[in-house]
Amino acid sequence: MxxxxxxxxxxxxxxxxxxxxxxxxxxxxxxxxxxxxxxxxxxxxxxxxxxxxxxxxxxxxxxxxxxxxxxxxxxxxxxxxxxxxxxxxxxxxxxxxxxxxxxxxxxxxxxxxxxxxxxxxxxxxxxxxxxxxxxxxxxxxxxxxxxxxxxxxxxxxxxxxxxxxxxxxxxxxLPEGLGAVEAFTTRELATAVGCRMILAQRIAYCLRAMEVFEDAGKRGRAPLHRLVTR
Structure with a gap:
């Protein structure tokens, strides 16, 4: 080298x-x-x-x-x-x-x-x-x-x-079972992958930008995410 x-x-x-x-x-x-x-x-x-x-x-x-x-x-x-x-x-x-x-x-x-x-x-x-x-x-x-x-x-x-x-x-x-969930909050994403909330927020942000996640409305004040199916 x-x-x-x-x-x-x-x-x-x-x-x-x-x-x-x-x-x-x-x-x-x-x-x-x-x-x-x-x-x-x-x-x-x-x-x-x-x-x-x-x-x-x-x-x-x-x-x-x-x-x-x-x-x-x-x-x-x-x-x-x-x-x-x-x-x-x-x-x-x-x-x-x-x-x-x-x-x-x-x-x-x-x-x-x-x-x-x-x-x-x-x-x-x-x-x-x-x-x-x-x-x-x-x-x-x-x-x-x-x-x-x-x-x-x-x-x-x-x-x-x-x-x-x-x-x-x-x-x-992501965990395999996440695709079976209709919609999930960022906090539920954190629980599913076993990570801190701040990391779950960054995962959600990145996967939305990559069009892996899409908007699924809200549950109360919490935004919901959904895995995009292709």
């Missing part, structure tokens, strides 16, 4: 890029004025995004019509919280009760949900086992708030992946 230099990146981003690299790929290549994480020998442009998708907006606007593009999004399916001292020695380690899954991609797709229908775009969710490494807690600030090191994410292992190349692939992340 060759490149023109490595831009500033966190350890998770760097580890995923190294893991994905294949013979003949080039890293950190300029394509029409934009730096791309990986350019496949086949011509596919690969962007690894550990945060929000909105910073990719200009790249997608400029490049997507003329290039096949893949957004790789690592999700912590399993996470360990590791505390280290100033010398990097491990002080403590515990497994986090929080577990991510492929539905977490809707937290990011809110930036441009309708683009998943574009024939040149694939979003790949990497389900990872990660360490979240933090320094010891540093007491409280003058305002009384507890100071916390935001830490950094480090890849341990990739345990699975899910590819979304169309709105139908996004719909396939």
């Amino acid at each position: 060759s490149g023109i230099g490595v831009l500033r990146e966190g350890p998770l981003h760097a580890a995923v890029k190294d893991l994905l690299a294949r013979p003949g790929d080039a890293a950190e290549v300029r394509v029409e004025g934009f730096v791309i994480d990986l350019v496949r020998a086949s011509g596919e442009l690969v962007e690894i995004q550990t945060g929000g998708f909105s910073p990719l907006g200009h790249k997608l606007d400029a490049l997507l019509d003329g290039h096949r593009m893949r957004i790789v999004f690592p999700v912590p399916a399993e996470r360990r919280i590791v505390r280290i001292d100033e010398h990097g020695e491990v002080l403590s380690s515990r497994r986090s009760p929080l577990r991510g899954n492929a539905l977490d991609v809707f937290d990011r797709l809110v930036s441009f949900p309708s683009l998943l229908a574009h024939p040149n775009l694939v979003v790949e969710v990497l389900l990872c086992r990660e360490d979240h490494v933090r320094a010891p807690e540093a007491g409280r600030s003058r305002s009384g708030r507890r100071r916390r090191d935001p830490g950094e994410r480090r890849l341990d292992e990739v345990v699975g992946s899910v590819e979304l190349a169309s709105p139908a692939d996004a719909a396939a992340l």
Whole structure:
């Protein structure tokens, strides 16, 4: 793998890029004025995004019509919280009760949900086992708030992946029984998929934009959604 230099990146981003690299790929290549994480020998442009998708907006606007593009999004399916001292020695380690899954991609797709229908775009969710490494807690600030090191994410292992190349692939992340329900609220959607209300709201927003959900009126003040049958 060759490149023109490595831009500033966190350890998770760097580890995923190294893991994905294949013979003949080039890293950190300029394509029409934009730096791309990986350019496949086949011509596919690969962007690894550990945060929000909105910073990719200009790249997608400029490049997507003329290039096949893949957004790789690592999700912590399993996470360990590791505390280290100033010398990097491990002080403590515990497994986090929080577990991510492929539905977490809707937290990011809110930036441009309708683009998943574009024939040149694939979003790949990497389900990872990660360490979240933090320094010891540093007491409280003058305002009384507890100071916390935001830490950094480090890849341990990739345990699975899910590819979304169309709105139908996004719909396939929903529970099978949801299609048998005539109409449902966002809160009922949250219960069905087992997620937070805020994520259910983003799922509903994205799937409406993709025309997977349609308006089904209201129940009281709560908007109702219905799966579109084709």
